[in-house]
Amino acid sequence: MVLIEHSNLEEFQDPVNYDLEFADEMDKYQFYLELARSSSGEVLELACGTGLTTIPLSKAGITMTGVDISSAMIAYARLKAKGLTVTFMEGDARTFESDKRFSMIYLTGNAFQAFLSDQDQSDLLTTVHKHLQPHGIFAFETRNPEGTDLSDQEETEWGSFIDKDGNNVKVSGTQCYDAGQHIMHWVTMRDWGYKRTTSRIACRFTDPNTLHALLTRHGFCVEHQYADWDKTPFSLSSSSIISVCRKC
Structure with missing residues (x-):
């Protein structure tokens, strides 16, 4: 996932190590496939990052397009996808324009939470609705505030991960919630053994009722909501809301 606010791009300057830290979510790939x-x-x-999900779907025979605002992430995605029939484009999900109409559009990695204002969310959903074919699928996941500390x-x-040079990188962090917004x-801290780096990220939480009303208002019918990639039915205590919608 790559977030769209420029203040949120600190996490996405090192695409190779990003993949090593976040590339092990195979259940998610199967769900979207x-x-x-x-x-x-x-x-x-949308918000495809380095193509962690786009590329497996392309390898499985799906004709894919990936869009992300980070030039570094898109460049690495293109490198990884050499020889595949997948198109990667640098662009902002709020303002993306294409003549194509897609049968399915999705965001993953909780990328929906990157849209930090009402206007951002509205612009995203307007983009999705415009570029979907009639009755096309829109799917995404977001953390549930009712099920999150x-x-x-x-x-x-x-946690930790092994970086591209074989170093064990210890990951720690802090969190601070602005209830009004x-x-x-x-704030994420990574201890590389020979250096310590810090990056910041902000994510918006949308409660289930507000989310449902938002989707309906922008022309989507919610068909399913799950708690996990195994399709466990969503409940108010679930940590995630995985939504599968149709363009109404």
């Missing part, structure tokens, strides 16, 4: 196969047409991923937290350990501010 099944949806894409059911749509029987060309598929667009939104309390302020001091630095805690989040519904925005979580995360």
Whole structure:
């Protein structure tokens, strides 16, 4: 996932190590592949990053287009996709324009939370609705505020990964929630052994009722909402809201 606010782009300057840290979500790839196969047409991923989901779908025979605002991430996606029939384009999901109409459009990696204002969300959904074929599929996931710990937290350990040079990188971070704006501010610290880096990211939380009303208002019918990639039915205590919609 690559976020669209320029203040959020700090996390996405090193695409090779980004992949090494975040490339192990195979259940997600299968979920979106099944949806894409059911749509029987060309598929667009918005906020595609380095193509972590776009490329597996392309390898499975889906005609794919990926759009992202980060030139570094798109450049690496193109390098990885050499020889595949997939198109990567640099662009902003709020203002993206194409003559194509897609059978399915999706965002993943909680990219929906990158749209930090009402206007951002509206612009995104307007883009999606415009570029979908009649009755086309729109799918995305977002963290559920009702099932997420939104309390302020001091630095805690989040995990680790092996970087491109074989270093074990320890990842930790802090969080601070702005309840008035519904925005979580995360600061991520990575200890590379020989250096320590810091990056910041902000994500908006949208409650289930507001989300449903927002989708309906922009011309989408919500067909399914799941709690996980195994299609467990969503409940108010679920940590994620995975929405599958149709253009009405």
